[in-house]
Amino acid sequence: MSWLLALPIAIPFLTAVATFLTRDMPVGRWLSIIGSAILLAASIVLMNTVLREGVIAGQMGGWAAPFGITLVADLLSAVMVLITAIVAVAVSIYALADVDEKMERLGYHALFNMLIAGVVGAFVTGDLFNLYVWFEVMLIASFGLLVLGGRPEQIDGGVKYVALNLVSTIMFLTGIGLLYGMTGTLNMADLASAVDTADQQLLTVVAVLFMIAFGVKAAVFPLFFWLPASYHTPAFSVSAVFAGLLTKVGVYALLRMFTLVFDHDTAFTHTILLWVAGFTMVVGVLGAAAQSDMRKILSFHIVSQIGYMILGLALLTPLAIVGAVFYLVHHIVVKANLFLIAGVAQRIAGGTELSRIGGLYKSAPFLAVLFVIPAFSLAGFPPLSGFWAKFLLVKATLEIEAWFIAFIALAVGLLTIYSMTKIWAQAFWEPHPDGVEPKLSKLSTRERNAFLIPIAGLAILTVIIGTMPEPFVQFAERSAAQLLDPTPYITAVLGEQP
Amino acid sequence: MEVLFAITIGVLVAASVYLMLSNHLLRFIFGLVLISNAANLTIFVAGRLTDGAPPLIPVGADAPEIAANALPQALVLTAIVIGFGLFAFAIVLVFRAWTSLNSLTPDEMRLAEPEEAHK
Numbered sequence: 001m002s003w004l005l006a007l008p009i010a011i012p013f014l015t016a017v018a019t020f021l022t023r024d025m026p027v028g029r030w031l032s033i034i035g036s037a038i039l040l041a042a043s044i045v046l047m048n049t050v051l052r053e054g055v056i057a058g059q060m061g062g063w064a065a066p067f068g069i070t071l072v073a074d075l076l077s078a079v080m081v082l083i084t085a086i087v088a089v090a091v092s093i094y095a096l097a098d099v100d101e102k103m104e105r106l107g108y109h110a111l112f113n114m115l116i117a118g119v120v121g122a123f124v125t126g127d128l129f130n131l132y133v134w135f136e137v138m139l140i141a142s143f144g145l146l147v148l149g150g151r152p153e154q155i156d157g158g159v160k161y162v163a164l165n166l167v168s169t170i171m172f173l174t175g176i177g178l179l180y181g182m183t184g185t186l187n188m189a190d191l192a193s194a195v196d197t198a199d200q201q202l203l204t205v206v207a208v209l210f211m212i213a214f215g216v217k218a219a220v221f222p223l224f225f226w227l228p229a230s231y232h233t234p235a236f237s238v239s240a241v242f243a244g245l246l247t248k249v250g251v252y253a254l255l256r257m258f259t260l261v262f263d264h265d266t267a268f269t270h271t272i273l274l275w276v277a278g279f280t281m282v283v284g285v286l287g288a289a290a291q292s293d294m295r296k297i298l299s300f301h302i303v304s305q306i307g308y309m310i311l312g313l314a315l316l317t318p319l320a321i322v323g324a325v326f327y328l329v330h331h332i333v334v335k336a337n338l339f340l341i342a343g344v345a346q347r348i349a350g351g352t353e354l355s356r357i358g359g360l361y362k363s364a365p366f367l368a369v370l371f372v373i374p375a376f377s378l379a380g381f382p383p384l385s386g387f388w389a390k391f392l393l394v395k396a397t398l399e400i401e402a403w404f405i406a407f408i409a410l411a412v413g414l415l416t417i418y419s420m421t422k423i424w425a426q427a428f429w430e431p432h433p434d435g436v437e438p439k440l441s442k443l444s445t446r447e448r449n450a451f452l453i454p455i456a457g458l459a460i461l462t463v464i465i466g467t468m469p470e471p472f473v474q475f476a477e478r479s480a481a482q483l484l485d486p487t488p489y490i491t492a493v494l495g496e497q498p
Numbered sequence: 499m500e501v502l503f504a505i506t507i508g509v510l511v512a513a514s515v516y517l518m519l520s521n522h523l524l525r526f527i528f529g530l531v532l533i534s535n536a537a538n539l540t541i542f543v544a545g546r547l548t549d550g551a552p553p554l555i556p557v558g559a560d561a562p563e564i565a566a567n568a569l570p571q572a573l574v575l576t577a578i579v580i581g582f583g584l585f586a587f588a589i590v591l592v593f594r595a596w597t598s599l600n601s602l603t604p605d606e607m608r609l610a611e612p613e614e615a616h617k
Contacts, residue, residue, distance in 0.1 A: 129573055129576070132577075133576065133580070136580045136584070139584070140583060140584060140587065143587055143591075144587075147591065147594075150594065150598070152598045152599055152609050153609045153610045154610075155591065155594050155595050155598050155599060156595070156599060156607045156608075156609040156610040157610040158591055159523065159591060159592065159595050159604075159607065160604075160607075160610075162587070162588055162591055163523075163526060163530075163588075166530055166584060166588065167518075167530070167533075169584075170530070170533050170534050170537045173534070173537040173538075173541070173577055174536075174537045174540050174541075176541070176573075177537065177540040177541030177542075177543075177544045177570075177573075178540065178544060180541065180544050180545065180569075180570070180573075181543070181544025181545070181546075182544075228611070229610055229611055230610065232610070233610050
């Protein structure tokens with residue numbers, strides 16, 4: 001079974017090597033698409049296997065757990081790998097039109113695939129130090145992508161991104177060291193029981209170290225400042241993949257560690273998470289309301305939406321975890337898509353600054369329809385995917401009678417609509433200030449296809465999740481059950497426990 | 499021995515926090531290098547310090563009573579290698595910031611986030 005777990009990591013790695021060697025040739029971009037497609041196929045097989053057989057684990061190099069590196073996929077890991085592959089396919093098609101030859105020659109495709117390898121690795125690893133290594137793979141690739149092209153704004157945003165992420169990395173490393181010193185193991189499944197005998201107070205200290213380290217990656221309040229400083233600077237395909245995937249790796253790591261390992265003192269740790277969730281939602285959405293650039297608005301909305309996922313984790317009821325998992329998947333699709341659409345708007349209307357563009361509804365109605373779907377899904381309109389995500393979470397808060405946080409979640413939803421209608425009114429509804437007609441026919445047929453096929457595909461996925469939520473909610477329920485009762489996870493990694 | 503290491507780590511962290519809080523990017527990088535070394539030492543101490551007991555034994559010999567823990571050393575080695583790559587990148591990035599933004603003071607770097615909001 002271990003090849004099935006290693007494949008989703010190996011495929012993007014090999015693609016990265018192949019695209020690096022062919023970076024001077026046009027074939028490189030096609031290799032990137034083919035690699036992403038194979039990754040998608042492999043992740044579908046992985047998903048199928050996990051659905052059929054439950055949690056699967058593989059010991060790399062034949063070293064038995066907990067001594068070697070374990071790769072393990074439960075439903076959450078499998079669905080994260082699958083959604084990563086979907087985003088990778090969409091963005092690598094989009095890159096055909098968005099990424100110019102200069103960036104290709106600098107190794108865009110190699111860095112992109114390396115980033116995907118890091119993200120997938122973080123999702124399937126069952127070893128804490130290995131998780132650190134995948135974080136680094138992901139981080140160094142994202143550093144490269146962020147400053148690729150070297151415009152001064154990119155360097156400026158890059159400095160802040162690099163600085164804060166390196167601090168978080170060192171926090172993570174320190175946490176790993178202390179946890180190892182306390183328990184003598186780094187295998188996550190083994191840690192789940194090993195922490196029971198450790199000093200509980202010291203364990204809480206370590207838990208907070210991890211919370212801060214992953215919190216920076218997930219861009220929660222008050223650790224999110226690197227995100228709006230940098231996400232609007234790189235190429236659009238880069239910011240789409242960042243927006244979709246990178247912060248979600250942090251959320252995934254929080255979900256994993258704070259359900260599997262750090263569940264000894266939830267009254268303390270998860271109360272902090274609850275406060276963090278509330279502030280993240282509010283500060284993110286208010287930050288977005290103050291912005292006037294499409295990508296900056298969307299960047300702040302990432303922060304705000306992360307708050308909802310953390311809220312699900314903080315409540316730690318079955319329904320709340322279902323909501324968090326559902327939200328995680330829905331959000332990746334929607335957010336990546338909105339950044340892709342911003343890229344098309346920039347190309348045909350000449351910018352993303354809302355005061356300088358307009359007329360997109362009249363001249364490019366198809367793009368307008370494609371924008372409405374993810375935008376209103378993000379705000380939580382029925383019958384789109386975001387409605388169900390918010391519905392599950394709000395229901396979870398009402399269930400435990402947490403009225404105040406339910407109110408915040410709903411109010412933030414309203415303010416999200418405000419931001420989305422601001423983009424709609426200024427970029428789509430009002431006429432263009434310079435009298436330009438931003439028609440899609442400005443683009444060559446090839447560019448148009450490369451832009452619109454991935455956008456339409458992700459929009460259709462949003463609609464499917466929204467109109468037929470039943471199987472997806474059921475899936476999220478099964479996945480949440482696995483998170484809340486990690487026995488199958490532990491058994492898959494370590495074998496039957498006495 | 500552990501106390502000595504703990505004090506060393508504490509001094510390193512204190513110095514690096516001081517450096518990182520100063521309003522200068524190059525000092526920030528120096529602080530980052532120092533604090534990453536403090537993290538590495540933490541891992542090393544967490545694996546328990548054993549004096550003069552290498553984990554290597556002759557073929558056929560029994561396992562020794564006390565042997566150095568090889569795992570933290572492997573972890574630290576990995577972390578050093580990764581850290582080396584990251585810092586190389588960070589230093590080049592700071593150099594680029596110096597050449598293209600003419601500043602190493604974070605407060606003056608407002609290109610990506612201009613101070614006055616556009617109306």
